[in-house]
Amino acid sequence: MWQYIVKRLLLMLPTLIGVALAIFLLMHVVPGDIALLILGGDQGGELNPQELVKLRAQLGLNQPLYVQFLVWLWGVVHLNFGTSLWTGAPIMEEIMIRLPLSLEVAIAATIISTLIAIPLGTVAAVRQDTWVDYVVRVVSIGGLAIPSFWAGILIILFLVIYFEWAPPLEFVSLFRHPWENFAQLVWPIVSVGYRYAAVTTRMTRSTVLEVMREDYVRTAWAKGLRERAVVVKHALKNAILPVITIIGTEFAFLIGGLVVTETVFTLNGLGRFMVDAIAHRDIPVVQTLVLLIACIFVLVNLIVDLLYAWLDPRISYR
């Protein structure tokens, strides 16, 4: 098994390097550069060309592209991700400020939505084409249809009108002030979790529907097992694998993909950080973030595959 894990981790490298190279090239195609932005040249103000050349040299922007890329890659190999060109702070430090928030929202939304989605999806499948099924389907399709920023706006509107709530200014740690942290993040988690639960519910429903038509489920019914035993022990256990895949994929997405929710709730998370970095042409930050998100994505896929083998004894490692 360890051999398999090592092999998978090694196979990650080409994908990650591909992602890094792609984002590097993409960022260099984007017009405008950070030196210009720092000196305020984009506003059409007076520019000292000498100063611009000096700043570019200072930031390493005057070197050929492949040198810039290799220097950055060499740093990454040594776990040195460089400094933000915009703030001058080490990128790792900047990420560590925001990672706890993004992780907490992602993990909480995952747990809550999974707990809601799997029972709901199963019930809808077992009672296909009854009112239970229709209600679950309408609610879950609604979760996909309602934009999370609109849900956020409505929640804030509601809170402001009825509770005179104000958006938080600074993130407080879960371990230092558990209650304040909860008050801060509960609404973003709800608005993200609804969509997430909707995705998982739909997946659960459709896989359980498929499994309920299998021969072994019919055999289980014929043996005279109670419905609960048939559904949970025979159907759900076999239907759960694709559901785990979608839970994993969504989790990986949540880490860096919450730009819109973070914008609405004025949270300082990784998604917002990424959008700002792109706006500032802060290439090292964008590269590091994209690499981090791709890493999480690939790692989550690996964990999902390992879970598959653990849950289904028919699957073995090659």
Add this chain to the structure above:
Amino acid sequence: MAIATRQARPVESPQTLPRHNLWEAMCKFVRTKPLGTAGAAIIVLMALAAVCADLIAPYDVYEINQQLQFAPPSLAHWLGTDEFGRDVLTRLIYGARIALFIGFASSFLGTTTGAALGVLSAYLGGKTDLWLQRLMDILLAFPLLVLALAIVTVLGRSIPNLIVAIAIPIIPRTARIVRSSALAAKENVYVEAARALGSSHLRMMVRHLVPNVMAPFLIVLTAQLGSAILTEASLSFLGLGTAEPTPSWGLMLSGGAPMYAEKAPWLAIFPGLAISLAVFGFNLFGDSLRDALDPKLRHRT
């Protein structure tokens, strides 16, 4: 692929579209899928509103009237007016045009390109397949919004560029699904027979593989329509999509809406409702269409 399944799975028979009378099929759909029919009704209503916008919209979309700032819903302005005194209902009706156009164009562009790549990848196999699939992996591992963001920044903020930006993330998702269907179809005896008869590569792909992947293609297309509309709204909300004064639903929510929400809640409520309803309709319809087209789900035990 990295995991081997000990139990061999039977090769599924290729999915084909039902060939019988279209009208009959539609009647059956309406009878057996009430939710799907409701979705279709929403889509048709929206399309009608978009087509007849000039006839049914009560006011001019771009007309600014400073005296009418933030007028609450009334008989004259059913859904109120915005910070420039523009009629919200009118802008929502014209917004249907933008949403449908961008939604259809981008999901069609994305799924067609993806399907073509999927069929090509499955048919050619070997090295081409391997490289195309790695390329798709890279596209998939990319955060979706970053991709859209970068494309819009590189190409500039316009509707055609926005369509490209929304279409590109759809490509790898479609390519994967279509590729697996095409792989299964490739194993058919008649494909082998066509090869033996000396059909050209193009003919093999177009005549023998493409009809087999039409069902999964249609399913992905309808599923992507809703999410393309949602992506457009999100990008416009973030200020990266359409620009003022285009009556885009996402844009209507981005400007003054959250700021004036307390004073003029109708500005925050109605555009969001329009987006949700549209995406809801496409998803309801797409779901039922999948149920109707997928042979695995067609018969109840």
